[in-house]
Amino acid sequence: MMSKIGKYGLGAMLLAAAAPLSAQLIGGTGGLLGPVGGAVDRTLGAVTGPVTGPITGSPSASGADAPVVSLDHVAPSLGTAVSSASSLLELRRLRIDSFIRSNRDTLDRDPDGAPVRRSALVLIDPQAADLDQLASAGFRTVRDEQADGLGIHMVTMTPPKGMNVRDAAKRVAKIAPGVQFDFDHIYEPAGGALDPVAGKLAAAVPFRPGTRIAMIDGGMASHPSLSRASIEQRGFAGPAQPTGHGTAVGSLLVGSDGVFRGAAQGANLFVGDVYGGNAAAGSATVIVRALAWAVSKRPSVINISLVGPANAVLKRAIDAVRARGIAVVAAVGNDGPAAPPQYPAAYPGVIAVTAVDGGDRALREAGRAAHLDFAAPGADLAAALPGKGYTVVRGTSFASPLVAARLAAVGNVGALMGEAVPGKGKVGNGIICKSCRIAPRSVGIK
Template sequence: MSRRSSSLAALLLTGAALAAGGAARAQLLPPLPVGGLPVSLPQAVRGMPVVGDLVRSLSPEERRAATVPSLDRLGVTSAVGELGRDALAELRRLRLAELVRGNPAALDMGPDGAPVRRGVLIAIDPTDAQLRALAAAGFAIETREDLGGLTSVTLGIPRNLSAKAAMKRLMAAAPGLAADYDHVYEPAGGTLLPVAAAALVGAAPPPMAAGRTIVMIDGGVAAHPSLAGAAIVQQGFAGPAQPTGHGTAVASLLVGRDRMFRGAAIGAKLYVADVYGGSPAAGSASAIVRALAWAASKKPDAISISLVGPSNLLLQRAVAILARRGIRMAAAVGNDGPAAPIMYPAAYTGVTAVTAVDARDRALPEAGRALRLDYAAPGSDMAAALPGRGYAKVRGTSFATPLVAARLAAATSGQALEREALKGSGRIGKGILCRTCRTDPKIVGAK
C-alpha cells in the first residue's frame, strides 16, 4: 500500500428477553487473531485541496482502508483535521456508501447518506388505529417492544420500496405518527497508526470506589491478560456477543490491569452490551435502545458509549428516560473533523459529550464538531489492549469516552467533576478529566 496518503429497567422487559443473542456471563470471548487487525491508514488525505484529487489519489486498497468502517480499528489519522469541509464530507460519504454497498442485504441508504436497516421502519407509541392504517398500506408488524412509557414497533416495509419511499407512504397512511428509520451507528474509531509524539508517563489513575458498576455499549470484548481478573458480563443485542478490537480496547481502558497497564475504573463491575454481533452493518438504533434498557436494569453508575451516528427519535426518547432517572452517560463526539455533521447520542441533552486530547493536553484536530462539548480526556499517545495479548497505540474520541465514564461513575457530584477538570488547549469543554489515566505505549510495548 502506498504511503501517500417508573424505570427503563421495567421499560424493556428484562435481561435476556431483550437481547437478540445470549449472554456470555462472567467470561470473556475468545481472542481475535491479532494479525487480522488493520495496521495502517494512507496519509494521502494530507494537503489535498480538491475532493476529486483526494479520491483519485487513493489506490483501491487505500480507498478501502480509508472508507470501510471496522470494529477492530483502534485509531484515526490526525490528517482528518486538516481536510477542508468538502473533502471531509466526501470521505465520510464514501465510507458510509461503502458500508451500504458491502452489506446490500442488511442496509439501505437513508436521508443525508446515513445507513439504515433495510426493509424496516420504527414506529414509536403508535395507536391501534394507526397500526391498522399501516397494515392497510402494506406494512407488517415484525416486533413490538413495550418500554413502560415508550413503545417501539418495528415495521416491515412493502416489497420493492426504498426506506425513504416507505417513510413517505407511512406518513401518508398514519399522519402524526412518530416514526423514524432504524439508523446504523459506527464505532468512533479508525485504523491503527503509529504515534509520533512521545507519550507522557502519568501517575496512577484516580481511585475508583468499591462497588461501582459501569456499562459500555460497543462491540464484544475478547480475552486478554489485563482483563483476566475483571468482573465482566457480556450480552449480545445483534446476535451472540462477538469479540472485537474496538470493544476490547475500550474495556481495557475501563477495568484492565496488567503490571504497568491500568484502566481508569479498576475494581468496577463491567457490563458489556454488544450491539454489533461482529458486523459493522449492525449497531442499529433499535439494538442500542435495547442495550440501554438492559444497561438501566443494572443500575449503573455510568454508561460509556463510543458510537456515533445521526439523530434518531427512538434513541433520543430512550436517552431522555435514562437521563430523567439520573443515569450518567458519556458518548464520543466522533473523529470526522470539525466540519463533520454533529454526531449522536453525544449531542442529546443528558449525555456527557466527550472529545480527546493528546499527551500535550491539546484537543485532537480530527475530533468531531459538537453541539455541546462537556469534557475531554486522553485519546492519543496511549495504549489499550489488543484481543488475545499485547497492546496497541490508540487514537480517537472512542478511547477518551471510557475514561470520562470512569470519572462520572466515581464523582460524588457534577460540581466535584468540574473541580477535577484540568486546563488544556483547543476545544475541550469544561476541561480534561482523568489526565493521569493514559498508559505510555512504550512501557507496555504497544505496537
C-alpha cells in the first residue's frame, strides 16, 4: 500500500513582494506564489495589519536604508499579532490555496490539502507485474528513472483521463496493494523569494582540495562575495536560474567580501537548483534527482532550506544519503507552532535547525519540529542580494546553512554539541555559530 496518506504540512513560504531585481527578497504579499490578491490580501490586512512598507531603495553595502527581508513570511515590522499560532496557521492555509489556484494547470492537492503535481503518482521500486496491472487499468507511465547513487527506482504514472490524483491513489492501492507509492509533493523554501532574477549565475573558480558542501535550493546569482568561491550549479527543473533565496543561503555558506564572511568560507559548494525559476517545479522527484547528483560530488554535508509534507520517495532518498555517511541539515520552517512538523527536517537522523534573533531568542514564527537539534542566527542578519549589495534576512532558511557549515568544519554532531551555547526559548541543544552573525550595520545597512 501507499506509505501514508496522513497529515501533511507545507512549510513556510515567504509572502514576499513580487519585486524588481534590487528588491527580490523584500517582504510583502507575493514571493514564491507571485502577488497574492483579493481575499488573501483582505485577510492579511485583518490578521496582521499593514504588510512591509514600500521599497525606498536598493539595499546595499553603501549605507542605503534596507527594508527587512522577511525570509519567513512575517516581517519583523509587523509586530507580534501575526506571530500568534492561529494567525500563522491561517496565513499558511491562505498561502497554499492561492499557490494551487495560481498553478492549477500543473498542481492539485493531496487529501490533506498539500500541493502536489497534478495527475502524478510516484511508485518506488515497483515490480513489472504491478506496472502491467496498472497499465491495464488505464494508468500510463510518464517517467521511469533510476536515482543513480541512491539505489531508488522511481516510476511516475498518470491516472486515466478524468480521474483526479486523490482518487487515483485509492485506485492504485486497490489494484496493486503491495506497491509503495506517494504523491509528488511540492516543497517550498523556508523563507525567501524564488522568482528568477535578471543577471548571471554565480560563476565558479577552479575547485580545490578541502571541505565539500552541497545545498538543494534555488540557483545562486553572481555577487562580489561569491567571485572567488568554488561553486558548481546544476538545474533539475530546467536550466539553473539565479534566485534571491539561493543567493542568500549560498552567501551565508561561502561568501567573502570584506567584513562579510560566510560560515564555510573557502569550501567547495555544489548547488542543486530544484526550481528552474518555477516555484511549482520543486517536487519530491526533482529533489531526489538533485540529491543523487549531490551525493556524486562527495560532500560531507547537504543543506536543505526547504520544507513540505512527509513523502515516501523523499524519505527513501534522505535515508540513502545518510547511509552513505553524508549528513543532512534542514530548516524547520516558519509557519508557527500550530503547523505540522515539516520535512525533511522532521525525518529521524536529519539535523533540524531553528533560528534565533540578535538577542538569542527563538523566533516566534519558527515551526514546530518533530525533533529540534540546534538553533543558529536567523534574524538581525545580513546576506547577499543577487547582483550586488546586502539586505537583512529573517527565517529558519538562513540558520540552517550556518549549522551545516559548522558541522562540515568539525566533522560530527558530538563536536557540534560542544560548540552549542544556551539561548532563550526552544533552541534544541543550543545555538551554533553565534559569532557567524553578520550584523547589517557592518555591511552598511542602517
